[in-house]
Amino acid sequence: MSSEVFVPRPYYDTRVLSQEGVPVKKSDPNPSSGSATAGYRSAKYTPSEWFSNYHTILQRAGSDNQAARSIQRESRTLYQHTEADTSQTQADGTRLLGERLQEIHYWKSELQRRIDQLQADTESLLALKKRLEKALDATETPYAIATDNLNCRTRRLGPDLVRDSVEEELIKEVDLIKSIQALVKRTTAQVVTQIKMNREAKQTLEMDWSDKYQAYNFDDHSGRCTNMSPDTQHHPSSATVQDQVSNCTLWTTFTQNNLSKALHEEQATHSLRRLVEQVLKDTTEDLRVQCSRVDQAFSRRCGELIEAKTQLEIKLAKVLEEIGAQERNIVALQQAIQNIEPPLRVAQSRLHLRSLRPNIELCRDPPQLSLEGEVRQIDSSLASLHQQLSEARGSLSYLEESRITLEKDINCKNHSLFIDRDKCMFHRKRYPTVSMLSGY
Incomplete structure (x- = not known):
């Protein structure tokens, strides 16, 4: 064995020294405290080193206690504030979700009302379309009657083949029926176009309503989520602002534009319905008036014929x-x-x-x-x-x-x-x- 005895140096807490600004001395952990001697002399701490080490441990423990209490106070304040802020933020989010639900419900109700109105308007236009088609078919009968009357009257004989008032009224009736048929066809085309526009507007509103229905369900489910809900989980990327998202103004404007378009189609439908009703009323009155004129002309003509026939017979x-x-x-x-x-x-x-008398006797x-x-x-x-x-x-x-x-x-x-x-x-x-x- 070696005869050298190594004596340790006094222990220094590097954390305290570094905090106090005292440079840390690096030395050999086992330097010799003096010349090694034989017998009982060995490497031991001195009393000053022992007291120094004892006080150092106390200071370090005190510092650690103070630091721990400070961190505990800060942590308590932090999590209290964090919990309060989180609760307040969550409450604000729940309140805003509720307000958003009310807003979505309002616009969804408006959309549903317009959808129902467009559906009713479309059904009324379909009924008017059927009426126009029936009215157009009904004009074929008077047209056939008038043309048949004209053809029959071409078979009149001799001097009776005259262009009288009856023929003039029949020609007017034929021309009137043709113009009415053209008008009814144009009106029917307008009704078909308006039905198409109503259906397009209704489809747009239904798509908007469907989107709001889904958004309402999502927001309603979100509003019902609590800290105790079992179906919540982490979605780290959900808080990232997405591209191509709308703002509140654009969202409201979009629905308002759809409703405005639906209102425009509704007003156009009402105007067209009044027009169709007026067209059907006017055409019916015109046909009946012209029919009465033709009948009166026939009656007058028949009276004239009967009178002429009576005079001729006399x-x-x-x-x-x-x-x-x-x-x-x-x-x-x-x-x-x-x-x-x-x-x-x-x-x-x-x-x-x-004359046969002779001579002088012929006197x-x-x-x-x-x-x-x-x-x-x-x-x-x-x-x-x-x-x-x-x-x-x-x-x-x-x-x-x-x-x-x-x-x-x-x-x-x-x-x-x-x-x-x-x-x-x-x-x-x-x-x-x-x-x-x-x-x-």
């Missing part, structure tokens, strides 16, 4: 009477001519026989003059009778022509009456009612 009766009288007159004239033939033959025979004596006058008288009477007979026969021919003309005209009037009264006016009884023309 005149035909007179003509027939005149024809009978003229025929009897002709027979009488012929009989008179036949009756005058024997006296003429007698007078002519007498003159012929007296113009009174009998001769009387016979010559008688023959001249009979010839004149016979000529007058023949002239009268010719005139009577001519008059009878004219009367026959008048009879034929009257009968033809009466047949024309009967045919025209059959067309106007028995066909056209009877066909017009199938004219649609006001409710059918209104689309019901």
Whole structure:
């Protein structure tokens, strides 16, 4: 073994020294305290070193106690403040979530109200669309009636084929029905377009409502979360501000714009409904008024035809009477001519026989003059009778022509009456009612 004895140096607390600003001396941990001696002399602490070490330990323990109490006070204050701040922040967050829920609920209710209104408006427009389609179909009947009336009246005969007031009113009716059909088609197209706009606006509101419904559920669930909730967990990245997020102003403006668009479509729907109702009312009234005008024109025309037919029939009766009288007159004239033939033959025979007198006896004596006058008288009477007979026969021919003309005209009037009264006016009884023309 070595004969050297190592004596330790006094112990220094480097933490205290460093805190007090005393430089730490690094030395050999086992330096020699002096010359090594044999026997009982060994490396031991001196009393001063022992007291120094004892006081150092006390100071260090006191310092540690003070530091620990200071940290404890600071920690107590810190966690109390932290707990209070956290509770306050959590309470504020819960309160804000509640306010947000109320706001979302308000806008969601507004959206739902507009959605319901748009749905009701769309259903009313669909009903109006059906009415317009029925009204358009109903106009086909009066159009067919009017065109059929015009076609039937082209089959009138002779002088009755005239462009009268009935034909003018029928042409007006056809033109009116065509214009009404075009108007109803345009109105139907407007209704279809408005239905499409309403559905688009409704879809936009429904998407916004769905987003708010989900946001409401998330915020409601978030508001119900407490420190004792078992389903809470750490989401470190959730507090990071996300890109493309909206602010409150943009959020409110977005919903307000959707509601404004829905309100605009609602107002447009109400205006279009009033327009459609007015169109159906006006077109129905116009058709019924024109139908009444045509019916009145038919009635007047039928009255004129009946009156003309009556006058013609009266005149035909007179003509027939005149024809009978003229025929009897002709027979009488012929009989008179036949009756005058024997006296003429007698007078002519007498003159012929007296012309055979001889010589001086062939003289113009009174009998001769009387016979010559008688023959001249009979010839004149016979000529007058023949002239009268010719005139009577001519008059009878004219009367026959008048009879034929009257009968033809009466047949024309009967045919025209059959067309106007028995066909056209009877066909017009199938004219649609006001409710059918209104689309019901």
